[in-house]
Amino acid sequence: MSYVKVWADHEQLNKNEINKLKKDGLSIFEDIPKYARDGFESIPKDQYMYFKYAGLTVQKPQDKGLFMMRVKIPTGILNAEQAEVLAEIGHDYGRDILDITTRQSIQYHWVPLEKLPEIFDLLKKVDLTTSEAEGDAPRNVVGNPLAGIDRDELFDTRPTVNEIYRFFQDNPDFSNLPRKYKISINANIYNAGHAEINDLAFTPASKVVDGKKVLGFHVKVGGGLAAKPYLAEQLNVFVAKDQVRNVASAVTTLYRDYGYRKSRARARLKYLVADWGIRKFEEKVLELTGPLPSAGKDETVGWNGGFFFGAHPQKQDGLNYVGISVPVGRISSGDFSKIAGLAKQYGSGELRTVNSQNLIIPNIPDRALNDLLAEDIFKKFPVHPTPFTGYAMACTGNEFCNLALTNTKDKMEEIAARLDREVDLDVPVRIYMVGCTNSCGQRHIADIGIQGLKLRTQKGELVDAYEIFVGGTLTGGGHFNERLKGRIAASLISDVLKDFLLYFKKEKEKGETFFTFKNRLGTEKLQTVLDDILKAATSERE
Amino acid sequence: MELYRLIASTEEGEIPIVAAAESEAEAFRIADREIQHHYLKKPKITDIALIQRKSIGKNGAGYLIRPRESYE
Ligand code: SF4
Numbered sequence: 375m376s377y378v379k380v381w382a383d384h385e386q387l388n389k390n391e392i393n394k395l396k397k398d399g400l401s402i403f404e405d406i407p408k409y410a411r412d413g414f415e416s417i418p419k420d421q422y423m424y425f426k427y428a429g430l431t432v433q434k435p436q437d438k439g440l441f442m443m444r445v446k447i448p449t450g451i452l453n454a455e456q457a458e459v460l461a462e463i464g465h466d467y468g469r470d471i472l473d474i475t476t477r478q479s480i481q482y483h484w485v486p487l488e489k490l491p492e493i494f495d496l497l498k499k500v501d502l503t504t505s506e507a508e509g510d511a512p513r514n515v516v517g518n519p520l521a522g523i524d525r526d527e528l529f530d531t532r533p534t535v536n537e538i539y540r541f542f543q544d545n546p547d548f549s550n551l552p553r554k555y556k557i558s559i560n561a562n563i564y565n566a567g568h569a570e571i572n573d574l575a576f577t578p579a580s581k582v583v584d585g586k587k588v589l590g591f592h593v594k595v596g597g598g599l600a601a602k603p604y605l606a607e608q609l610n611v612f613v614a615k616d617q618v619r620n621v622a623s624a625v626t627t628l629y630r631d632y633g634y635r636k637s638r639a640r641a642r643l644k645y646l647v648a649d650w651g652i653r654k655f656e657e658k659v660l661e662l663t664g665p666l667p668s669a670g671k672d673e674t675v676g677w678n679g680g681f682f683f684g685a686h687p688q689k690q691d692g693l694n695y696v697g698i699s700v701p702v703g704r705i706s707s708g709d710f711s712k713i714a715g716l717a718k719q720y721g722s723g724e725l726r727t728v729n730s731q732n733l734i735i736p737n738i739p740d741r742a743l744n745d746l747l748a749e750d751i752f753k754k755f756p757v758h759p760t761p762f763t764g765y766a767m768a769c770t771g772n773e774f775c776n777l778a779l780t781n782t783k784d785k786m787e788e789i790a791a792r793l794d795r796e797v798d799l800d801v802p803v804r805i806y807m808v809g810c811t812n813s814c815g816q817r818h819i820a821d822i823g824i825q826g827l828k829l830r831t832q833k834g835e836l837v838d839a840y841e842i843f844v845g846g847t848l849t850g851g852g853h854f855n856e857r858l859k860g861r862i863a864a865s866l867i868s869d870v871l872k873d874f875l876l877y878f879k880k881e882k883e884k885g886e887t888f889f890t891f892k893n894r895l896g897t898e899k900l901q902t903v904l905d906d907i908l909k910a911a912t913s914e915r916e
Numbered sequence: 917m918e919l920y921r922l923i924a925s926t927e928e929g930e931i932p933i934v935a936a937a938e939s940e941a942e943a944f945r946i947a948d949r950e951i952q953h954h955y956l957k958k959p960k961i962t963d964i965a966l967i968q969r970k971s972i973g974k975n976g977a978g979y980l981i982r983p984r985e986s987y988e
Contacts, residue, residue, distance in 0.1 A: 836941060
């Protein structure tokens with residue numbers, strides 16, 4: 375161990391912290407083969423938390439010996455072999471289902487304990503890992519899914535992502551952080567890395583140094599959603615590419631040594647940043663990094679929501695990428711394997727995962743593009759998805775999450791399909807659904823967020839219901855969506871949203887986005903619109 | 917046992933309620949009971965919503981009750 379745990383003698387450490395001092399999270403990998411041999415009953419309950427560091431969560435019901443398992447994919451780039459192994463794992467160990475997550479990772483369910491050693495071997499052979507995909511450690515490094523091939527990137531971030539991923543991965547100096555820790559590295563000028571909702575984000579920037587324009591990054595710290603959302607704030611520094619590791623190490627060291635370990639509810643970096651203020655945080659960073667130039671020119675020009683559908687030319691002449699819609703991120707291993715096969719047949723074999731829970735096949739030569747697009751699989755996973763299904767996202771929901779109050783993925787798909795049939799718009803509307811107030815599915819930054827709850831109606835029935843939130847974005851530094859009053863029973867939600875969006879269609883200007891529309895009309899006006907729709911919908915039912 | 921956070925909507929505004937219960941249905945029953953106990957003249961309740969659940973572990977569980985922010 376090359377550092378001193380300065381918090382070790384703090385008086386009020388939470389229980390997890392006391393455990394983590396006794397045993398480092400990463401040591402779970404030494405125990406798993408034994409548990410896999412001896413069965414689920416051999417695992418003491420107090421060891422469950424350590425499985426997180428291996429990217430594993432005990433799945434409910436907790437006595438079946440099944441796990442949710444997450445595999446990291448830095449900036450979403452997979453080679454052909456890796457994609458094939460991920461499909462194989464889904465088929466052999468994960469009941470045929472893969473979920474693409476909002477951090478570009480792949481997540482499985484129902485993974486049996488006794489198979490974990492085999493799975494780890496398979497992953498290791500292709501340089502993939504589940505390690506620190508969960509737990510109080512650096513999570514998957516997210517970034518531009520088009521890194522290296524993007525006409526809208528300031529420069530290729532693949533080397534930087536790789537450097538930072540390798541630096542932190544399984545590094546014992548950073549495996550005991552106060553809480554989860556999310557890094558984003560992106561140089562796409564449309565904020566493909568969702569900078570503001572990460573603990574540490576590197577965003578595209580330039581600066582004139584000694585008369586020469588240098589490309590590099592600006593840095594944002596302390597973002598995160600969940601129940602207490604916070605948008606990351608910018609440090610007044612310009613970071614050249616060769617300084618990224620230095621800065622990432624400094625920020626993470628500050629978090630490790632000063633982040634709060636008394637209550638897990640206040641342990642994310644955002645609480646430390648909020649308490650210190652951004653200027654003090656910056657001073658502390660500079661104490662560790664040494665002097666850095668002040669911020670230069672911000673090169674971010676907008677936000678694309680992380681959507682890259684359709685076929686588009688790459689920055690390499692003659693090559694194209696194809697963005698594919700995977701509704702709510704769920705795909706069978708057979709279909710994943712087919713898409714990986716097409717990537718090999720028509721492209722370089724590379725496949726990319728997107729934080730909007732979709733896929734990209736890169737490196738398709740011009741001459742092969744039409745043949746690829748004519749493949750049958752794109753009837754199921756379209757490259758030009760219908761606008762609602764293509765732009766919908768959902769968290770795990772009550773299928774696997776103990777905190778969920780409602781279903782999410784099925785319900786979201788059902789609503790989106792209905793809206794696609796009945797509402798024809800000239801702009802996409804991003805609708806994200808979550809099953810509780812924790813908002814894992816990035817509900818806060820959706821055009822329309824839908825949050826699940828249980829409702830008892832006036833007639834005394836207990837039903838699934840939802841609240842809606844309007845006007846979220848990461849454009850211009852970000853804005854969280856705002857709740858409209860009124861709880862909408864599951865049986866009414868698609869009717870209500872349909873009418874709400876038909877109102878948007880009727881009143882909007884040509885090309886106007888939902889976010890601009892909401893700002894033009896104001897939340898109060900939209901509230902009266904919803905009130906009227908709800909009144910009409912309820913009286914129709916009565 | 918879980919700790920549930922509920923909100924009763926009335927014409928005068930929202931009433932936060934917390935209930936420790938074994939099930940969602942029971943949480944609603946507890947909410948009813950507490951409303952009955954509390955008011956001399958019961959307000960007109962338009963609906964009751966359960967918006968959060970937490971399991972009550974060895975260290976207990978709790979909610980901080982305050983008006984919700986617009987993004988919550
Ligand atoms: S938002 Fe709630 S229901 Fe959805 S995955 Fe997160 S904790 Fe579970």
